[in-house]
Amino acid sequence: MAKIVVVANQKGGVGKTTTAVNLSSCVAALGKKVLIIDLDPQGNTTSGYGVTKRSVDAGVYELLIGEAKAEDVIRKTEFRADLIPSNTRLAGAALELVDVPERQACLRKALAPITDKYDFIFIDCPPSLDLLTLNGLCACDSVLIPIQCEYYALEGLSELMSTLKTVRKKFNPYLDVEGVVFTMYSGRLNLTIQVVDQVKKFFGDKVYKTTIPRTVRLSEAPSYGQPINFYEPNGKGTEAYVDLALEFVHNNRKR
Numbered sequence: 001m002a003k004i005v006v007v008a009n010q011k012g013g014v015g016k017t018t019t020a021v022n023l024s025s026c027v028a029a030l031g032k033k034v035l036i037i038d039l040d041p042q043g044n045t046t047s048g049y050g051v052t053k054r055s056v057d058a059g060v061y062e063l064l065i066g067e068a069k070a071e072d073v074i075r076k077t078e079f080r081a082d083l084i085p086s087n088t089r090l091a092g093a094a095l096e097l098v099d100v101p102e103r104q105a106c107l108r109k110a111l112a113p114i115t116d117k118y119d120f121i122f123i124d125c126p127p128s129l130d131l132l133t134l135n136g137l138c139a140c141d142s143v144l145i146p147i148q149c150e151y152y153a154l155e156g157l158s159e160l161m162s163t164l165k166t167v168r169k170k171f172n173p174y175l176d177v178e179g180v181v182f183t184m185y186s187g188r189l190n191l192t193i194q195v196v197d198q199v200k201k202f203f204g205d206k207v208y209k210t211t212i213p214r215t216v217r218l219s220e221a222p223s224y225g226q227p228i229n230f231y232e233p234n235g236k237g238t239e240a241y242v243d244l245a246l247e248f249v250h251n252n253r254k255r
């Protein structure tokens with residue numbers, strides 16, 4: 001049975017999709033069976049895995065509204081991980097699901113037939129609390145939170161924790177925090193150190209030891225449709241995400 005991990009942060013621009021794409025690829029490179037789901041209408045995870053959004057005839061939208069089964073929308077990629085892609089139609093899913101009973105559980109029900117085929121399923125959510133994100137949070141076992149080391153990140157984190165508390169209470173009592181990873185990290189900045197200290201006080205050992213540096217190659221890789229461990233196998237970005245993948249797998253070593 002796969003462990004389902006949502007990569008989420010209600011604040012945009014924190015490296016959420018970058019982390020979803022590269023961590024899933026690096027975990028797959030370690031020999032794990034991995035599925036990555038693009039639950040964001042922007043489709044950046046889809047293009048980050050080399051799939052053109054316009055080419056997606058059936059993806060997570062069709063899965064959510066019940067027009068397709070999970071096994072029919074999974075794409076094999078050249079990067080070891082499988083993908084359920086997104087397309088622009090996903091933006092209208094919230095409206096189409098508004099009258100569906102238990103609409104927050106559509107994704108969980110749709111994924112049930114395939115969870116025994118993977119070790120880990122990663123879900124990249126939109127940077128907002130909407131019905132799509134709620135579906136991700138109701139379907140998952142845990143949430144991995146990327147945080148940029150800046151003051152406003154702390155405000156976004158507070159909002160996210162409030163959201164998780166509400167989801168636990170109403171929909172998913174087993175929802176846990178997988179971990180917090182610092183992105184766009186520069187240890188030379190005093191503000192970075194202050195943010196890290198604040199987050200560690202709150203989350204303790206849930207904070208990953210691995211940090212993700214700000215590099216040009218990490219920014220470039222999506223435009224080439226490749227995860228960083230394929231785009232620049234020997235670079236600093238790859239080293240960081242491989243280390244994060246090792247730490248992630250170690251924390252889940254029973255799987």
